[in-house]
Amino acid sequence: MPMLIFPGGYGGMVHSDQGRVSLSLCIRRDQLQSARQAAGSMKAADAVLAHIKESCRAVREALAGARLEDDWLSAGPIRPGIRARAFDGIFLVGNAAGEAHPVVAEGIGMAMQSAWELCKRLTAEPVEMLSDHRIDAVSADYAAAWRRIFAPRIHTAALIAHWAMTPAAVRYALPLLRRFPGVLTAAARLSGKAASA
Numbered sequence: 464m465p466m467l468i469f470p471g472g473y474g475g476m477v478h479s480d481q482g483r484v485s486l487s488l489c490i491r492r493d494q495l496q497s498a499r500q501a502a503g504s505m506k507a508a509d510a511v512l513a514h515i516k517e518s519c520r521a522v523r524e525a526l527a528g529a530r531l532e533d534d535w536l537s538a539g540p541i542r543p544g545i546r547a548r549a550f551d552g553i554f555l556v557g558n559a560a561g562e563a564h565p566v567v568a569e570g571i572g573m574a575m576q577s578a579w580e581l582c583k584r585l586t587a588e589p590v591e592m593l594s595d596h597r598i599d600a601v602s603a604d605y606a607a608a609w610r611r612i613f614a615p616r617i618h619t620a621a622l623i624a625h626w627a628m629t630p631a632a633v634r635y636a637l638p639l640l641r642r643f644p645g646v647l648t649a650a651a652r653l654s655g656k657a658a659s660a
């Protein structure tokens with residue numbers, strides 16, 4: 464998915480079908496407010512699109528002549544970070560356990576993988592063997608595995624997201640990335656986008 468970056472946010476745009484494209488993005492709350500103020504009476508989503516088009520030539524060109532099908536959809540704030548994985552015999556998976564900035568588009572895979580890591584441990588022995596002691600051991604083992612597998616992805620995604628939302632940082636980093644493209648490969652591995660060979 465080509466990544467779009469613009470002041471105060473980031474997103475991605477993909478071809479879906481029948482000549483349609485889907486644009487998904489996150490924008491910081493303060494940037495949303497200033498985009499809305501600048502756009503006057505426009506709806507919030509239209510103000511955001513105008514903000515993106517203003518700073519992102521590729522989006523302007525790709526969407527020239529495009530028309531909106533249906534309404535924009537929005538979701539509440541993202542809450543990137545690492546949370547508890549288990550408490551009082553309750554196990555958390557997916558975003559409830561920890562959420563990566565969607566800039567690396569790994570959240571669905573992480574949700575499935577964390578559920579798999581947990582179930583693997585819970586089903587290692589017959590269910591009637593799940594004593595309190597065994598549940599405590601599963602909790603500790605799951606928490607350690609979770610941190611090892613997902614914490615680097617969450618930290619890397621946060622770094623990339625904050626870099627992407629800061630136009631000056633992007634401007635200065637681009638020549639370096641062209642010169643040392645291996646940095647992108649390393650970031651892809653750390654964020655979980657690519658496995659080590």
Ligand SMILES: Cc1cc2nc3c(=O)[nH]c(=O)nc-3n(C[C@H](O)[C@H](O)[C@H](O)COP(=O)(O)OP(=O)(O)OC[C@H]3O[C@@H](n4cnc5c(N)ncnc54)[C@H](O)[C@@H]3O)c2cc1C
Pocket residue numbers: 487488489538541556557558559565568569570571572574
């Ligand atoms: C703009 C954007 C783009 C993204 N793009 C990608 C992408 O391209 N690829 C990717 O892999 N990930 C992407 N993600 C991240 C991905 O969507 C999430 O990481 C993933 O959906 C997390 O799955 P989950 O099952 O843990 O939680 P969710 O998908 O959030 O599911 C939790 C469900 O629980 C429900 N719920 C909450 N509280 C209660 C309650 N008390 N009782 C009952 N139900 C409740 C919620 O309504 C929700 O349906 C994106 C996220 C955003 C915001």
